[in-house]
Amino acid sequence: MDAKESNGFLRVKQSDGEKGDLMSKLKGKGSLSSKDLMLRADKIDLKSLDIQLEKKLNKVWCKQLDTEHPKEEWEIDLSKMELKHLVAHGTYGSVYRGTYDNQDVAVKLLDWGEDGMATAADSASLRAAFQQEIVVWQKLDHPNVTKFVGASMGTSNLKIPVKNSSQDAYRSHPSRACCVVVEYIPGGTLKQFLIRNRRKKIAFKDVIHLSLGLARGLSYLHSRKIVHRDVKTENMLLDFERTVKIADFGVARVEAQNPRDMTGATGTYGYMAPEVLDGQPYDHKCDVYSYGICLWEIYCCAMPYADLSFSEVSSAVVARNLRPQIPRCCPNSLASVMKMCWDASPEKRPEMDVVVRMIEAIDTSKGGGMISDDQAPRCFCFGWARGP
Template structure:
């Protein structure tokens, strides 16, 4: 066992003890095993601002952590009943998440259903791309703390190659895809639907191992009627047709999103570039009624292309389970590469466009 692994396990054990209630929590009384002591959480700087909260870097009992503050009512587009529903759903997920120990799922440290005792410095440094966004959150906000990974997001990793007009080695594409597929397969085995699978929500460690993050809109489907999953949730461009169409959906929406991520990782480019100016309604109509999908390059290995097409099939029942996707990826031959040379005439110049999809939606 490596020293790093031993230290990591000791820290994890310490977090479990600190969060399990008892005398170390002072006079507050026993709390749930996943609840954190906000007085021990130090906020360092803003990493990024999202539509439903802010991501910070911080420390918890001296350990580097990522802190996601969720406030679904920040833009005033959610009713009190909806916010209560979001909070309840998040609580259902963290109750399960805190027991996970999977190499492709970010390690959960703790959460709080309130932020009353959270201290956010007024002059906090802002390292985000949306500087100046609000960092003050009401008491109804929730706080989720996970391990901090220094490799950034998969999206950032792809952008670096995009700007150099380079593609990831085929072997790396398959390895990253396997990390994501194994993580999703594990979540689905635990009856969790992530609902916002995208490259921006995939974190990398220093060795570029991928871990799934951001469970802010995830749902524990066994805790409720799956037919309740009908709200439009996720990020346009990754959202399955049945989600866009307001129909009931299940874990197969994550499979669809995985297919888009697989294309994105293989091509190291932005799908739907020519359609980026469409409205939400128009783009949805193209996906739902005209079967719009990213264009797979002719040089893409047929086995890889087949996985993409099966994952983003219009019929959720036709899409494979993530467990099968893992097997399909494991069977790919990467010994002779399989990359492609991107045609510069089809590429936007750096700075000429945004390497992202459209606005996220959550409900």
């Protein structure tokens, strides 16, 4: 269809088969010849046309989703979902607290950007990441792993609360976005708990309790051939009984049979194993290394390598075998587990089920926790400030 504007009129070239349909959609008066339709341009209801076009595109998009992605057993009914408020916002999405079918849940939304703004490559990449997380998470069932509730591949009928606005203010959910719904864990992250205790430290029995929960969760994942690849205290949640729950499977994947198929610097600096930092092939033992760093962090209530930049940590861990300094007050039974877990050679690191048995065997009756600054005798394990 060709259109020309002249002297306030719109001249539309159209075939005979289009005349009736066009007359039903355009408002205004004009004269109709056998070839041309003369209409006042200022009489055309462009807003109405835009709405009709948007509806048509949405139908096409939804039909395409149904064709390419048939409904899965894990897909949820978003009419049962209500988002309450924003909990956290990161690089790959936002986490909201809400309810689903009268159950407290956390909802992770992957940010696709505004409809029509993301490229086809961006959309494909985000969708692949989403599907990977669902495949990993949906069939897991362990006391130390956050429970999966369901997910949605894309919808526009989920209301998202607007930050710093009234309770009745919402913004639309982009139709190409997707969300993962999991049980809500009320105690915050393990890292937040450690930060709160960075001055007074925590009792040795609590150190072992937290360390054992994390070890058991990782042992379960490895038994299912799943590598988390981003083990850190920030990705561990605590319930009211301080039970550790492994969360955030955004970069987790089913372990490749050939370690050479798993490469790339995936994870967080400070927790990443040397082979991962160096771009070498790796396997589930990268999680064991990260666990060793977390074990040190749980005991010390401090952040590893607090005085170093990411680049300094990366080069020193690989080239100089840099590891966090173990305090002299740390019991040998726990210090030995740290050292075995963060060994430079993946083959020398123990399996996580072995780590579980070693942690279970540690005697906590005599204490042995990190001594805080305001206790006597004072611990001179570090020569620098210990808080994160």
